[in-house]
Amino acid sequence: MSPLVLIVDLIVLIVGVTAGYFFHRYQAEQAAKARQEKADDILKAANSQARLIESGARENAAKITKAAESEVKERRIELSKETERLDKRRGELDSRFDKMEQREQTLNKRQSQVDKRANEIDKLYEDQMKKLEFVAQMTQDEARKELFASVEKEARGDMARIIRQIEAEAREEGEKRARKLIADAIQRVASEHVAEVTRAVVTLPSEEMKGRIVGRNGRNIKAFEQAAGVDVIVDDTPDSVTISCFDSVRREIGRRALSKLILDGRIHPAHIEKIVEDETKAVEKIINEAGEQAAYEANVTGLHNEVLRMMGRLKFRTSYGQNQLAHAVEVSKLAGILAAELGANIELAKQGGFLHDIGKAMDHNQDGTHAGLGAEFCKRYGVNPIVVNAIASHHHEVDQDTVEAVIAESADAISGARPGARREDLEAYIKRIRTLEEMSMSFEGVQQAFAIQAGREVRILVKPDTIDDLSSARLARDIAKKIEETMQYPGQIRVTVIRETRATEYAK
Structure with missing residues (x-):
């Protein structure tokens, strides 16, 4: 290509670029001019709208000002009327005050006359009293x-x-x-007569078995007593030995272990330890199941597993022949029925009745009463404070704070006093009868005292010249209160005071 052609092409390119630049500049100016015109139109419209709004605002302000002036005028009229009423009321009060002052002056005059007359009456009264003292001496x-x-x-x-x-x-x-x-x-509870007692007597197939239980130099019986924590009494009682222990659970473990050893026939120290260990686990399982079953029968829920396990230990505890776990279930049912009749909290009353004697499962291992120990144990495992109070107060060691505590105590008394619930041995019975009579004789004016009806009633003969009819009622109440405070007994004891006056003459 020749240089001339290149120069021509270059010139054409420069001219094209210049023309394009001026064309685009022209278009930009036209667009800017159109936008300016549009902005001017918008500004004019905005100014017009602003003038209209300003005009409306002035009209509204004029209306509001006019309404405010009218309201101020009305308020001034009302204030003027109220001022007139207050002035009138002030005048009436001033007039009434003047009348009150006049009445006060009149009352002061009358008061002075009354005081004068009162002085005269006092003087007459003193004269009359002197005359009466002289006459009466x-x-x-x-x-x-x-x-x-x-x-x-x-x-x-x-x-x-x-x-x-x-x-x-x-x-x-x-x-x-x-x-x-x-x-x-x-x-409604319809409980059966409780006659089950945890027996500590193991029957032997023959007298020869006693020797095998004792072992050479007593090694078998020593190993058994050490492993089970009980005392084995081998005496002259035919075909039986006695397991003795203050802990009812250990006594049950010992009884079961000894019975199993007798059936097995292999009685030596190593086998004894294994059997005792097996029976301990078996009894612990029975205890857990018994606690859960008792809670199910009593329909008591929400108790900690440790509480249920401790309740299960009562399966092997009896009182006057009454099984304590069965007693707890029965008391819970009775408490629920009484709470329903009296409008109290049924669930808390049932829990209080179910757990009231839980301390008996531990009172042989710790110092304190079963009520206090049971309350402390249940409190530790989150039992409701109302239930804890029912446990602690069912023997009046602390005050009863709620009606549920009273219901639990009443249900306990009903369960223990109903026919067939309990029984006591002859020695305890005689001791209780003698204590009743001696306690009654300790009161002044008592001539004789007789405990009758198996200790359910005590009849007291008093000296008629020392105790009158009214004092007899007080004496009966005092004796009953002392019996409640100092004795433990199932059910209730009736106190009857008899005052008899006899007049004797002889016809000659």
Whole structure:
């Protein structure tokens, strides 16, 4: 290609670029001009709209100003009227105040006359009292003391009669209501007579077995006592040995282990330890299952596993022949029925009845009463405070804070006192009868005391010249209170005081 052609092409390119630049610049100016015109139109429209809004605002302001002036005018009129009313009321109050001052002056005059008359009456009263003292030959203080003594004596007699009447009426009505509740509760629970007792006697197939149990130089019996933690008593009782231990669970483990050893026939120290260990695990399983089963039967839920395990230990604990775990279930059911009748919390009452004797499962290992130990144990495992109070207070060692605690105690008494629930041995029975009679004889004025009806009632003969009819009621109440505070017994004991006066003459 020649240089001339290149120069021509270059010139054409420069001219094209220049023309394009000026064309685009022209278009940009036209677009800017169009935007400016559009902006001017928008500004004009905005100014017009602003003028319209300003005009409307001025009209609204004028209306509001006019309304405010009208309201201020009305308020001024109302204030003027209120001022007139206040001025009128002030005038009335001033007039009334003047009248009150006049009345006060009149009352002051009358008061001075009354005071004068009162002084005259006091003087007449003093003269009359002097004349009365002269006639009666005693001072006012002496007459007052004699009158008070006479009134006090009469009032005490009336008070004793009223108290006796009220007590009789309350007792009659309370007995009717309580009898109905108790009968209904017992009927609905329908528990069987409790006759099961944890026996500590193991029957032997023959007398020869005693020698095998003892072993050479007593090694078998020593190994058994050491492994089981019990005492084995081998005496002259035919075909039997006795397991003795204060812990009912260990006693049960010993009984089961010894029975199994007798059936197995292999009695030597190594085998004894294995059998005792096996029976310990078996009894622990029975305890766990017994606690869960008892809670299920009593329909008590939400208890910790340790609480249920401790309750299961009561399966091997008895009191007066009554199994304590069965007693706990029965008390829980009775408490639930009584709570439903009385409108109390049924769940808490049932828990309190179920757990009230849980301390008996541990009172042989720790110091303290079973009520206190049980309450502390349940508190440790998150039992409701109301239930803890019911456990701690069912023997009145602490105050009963709720009606559920009273219901638990009542259910406990019903379960222990119902027919066939408990039994006691002859020695304890005789001791309780003797204690009843000696306690009754310790009161002043008592002539004789007889415990009758298997210790359910004590009849007291008093000296008629020392104890009157009204004092007899107080004596019966005092003796009953002392029995409650100092003795432990199933059910209730009736105290009857008899005062008899005899007059004897001889015809000659």
